[in-house]
Amino acid sequence: MDAVTRIERSLAQALALAQGSDAPPALVAAMRYAVFPGGARIRPRLAIAVARACAENKPDLSSAAAASIELLHCASLVHDDLPCFDDAPTRRGRASVHKAFGEQLAVLSGDALIVLAFQSLARAAESAPARLATLISIVARATGAPAGIVAGQAWECEQHIALAQYQRAKTGALFAAATAAGACAAGADSSRWHLLGERIGEAYQIADDIRDVVSNEGDLGKPTGRDQVLGRPNAVHDLGIASAVGRLEDLVRAAIDAIPNCPGAADLRAHILGEAGRLLPREIARPAA
């Protein structure tokens, strides 16, 4: 089964846990709206690519780990779009959750998706209970305080922003969790896999900065130029476009170098290079090195 099918199926299984005859209908609808149809599913596809590279023996657990990371990503988008943060009217080319369902259900669906990430992981780990505690720790550390995506967003509330910590938490943490959780779900030593995810996350952050400056809203499915409007750091503003693209290419090479020894290293390398080729907007894309 290809990775995208596995991810969509595992997300659907997770959402089924949240559904029930006694569920408030609008909450479940808002949760589904936040998750389907998805974006590029970059993080869960990375988790599955790593699990495969580690010769996974519990593919259902790898899929659930990948899905849990996507659920947390979707939850963070819903909350980041709220009026008190970015006040984003659109996401993935249509109304953001709070525009479609109201602010209350945006808060609550984000909360419920966070819970669902852990719940679906616990359920899938029945086949390999010894891996559960590490998986929960990996995913939780990437999400909460001190250095997960919630902490990353919280740096925006500080007067003096610690730029490296901000970006590592806001973007890098969930990529590092994707590689570590993919390895852990496959029964490998997850600690060897953080660095790869961190470097991919950093590359992705720079690509996001470039897209925010260069893309048009129709291509991106969300407003562009937001970093400037919201006073957020952006690598293109700091380095200029050419140096930012160069930095992105360096990071992709550094990521490739960080792939640990594993049975499927060659396929994983190809996956990462393929993804890297999609990171830049059409306007400035070059063939990957």
Added chain:
Amino acid sequence: MDAVTRIERSLAQALALAQGSDAPPALVAAMRYAVFPGGARIRPRLAIAVARACAENKPDLSSAAAASIELLHCASLVHDDLPCFDDAPTRRGRASVHKAFGEQLAVLSGDALIVLAFQSLARAAESAPARLATLISIVARATGAPAGIVAGQAWECEQHIALAQYQRAKTGALFAAATAAGACAAGADSSRWHLLGERIGEAYQIADDIRDVVSNEGDLGKPTGRDQVLGRPNAVHDLGIASAVGRLEDLVRAAIDAIPNCPGAADLRAHILGEAGRLLPREIARPAA
């Protein structure tokens, strides 16, 4: 060690996980503010009373389970107090989190506390990993969709509110999790312990309704008369005060009857009767039956 000391220590250990040199300071401060000093810690004390009644053999795990339930309760208070919900200016006798730290940090600290509940549980379960999946499931089910406290809050967004489901989810779910998690952490069969928690939760809901009508704000530490202002269901409005008090007393008796066979049933019975005696505001309290 008495239950309150165990709970406060376990909460402090959990919050220490969220602290780190790389944490955004205001996020950690808001999380601590939401948790310390606490309210009556009714749910975690119930969890520990059940764990003791089940002859717990992993007290650190029982304490962590109790603390995780309190973290989720605190998170729900922070989010329920937000401007888009109750817009509550005070909580536990001082400014609510969004009044003290702003709306952004209220959203984020609630999110981070939810994550921390699962993270601290996974860490404590290192001593008994076989109990982790069930504990995560119990706690998640009580929090998310379809019927946890988040779903309970989401019923307030529906045009037609399913009253029994609303109250079972909004209040009962976390009490049922307290008894079930206390039992599970002690190595007992958690499925026998849900009913007790549900009945205590129902009693607590009625007591809360009574306090909302009868207490004054100084005693309660939060605004009173809110159910009427916010158009929320309240047993006193439906039944009158005398019948509501009678229903509360019936529920306490039904809870006592629901205590499963266990080594420490007598002590647990005494705990529940002692708690029941504290449920009613001074104005109308009678000695427990």
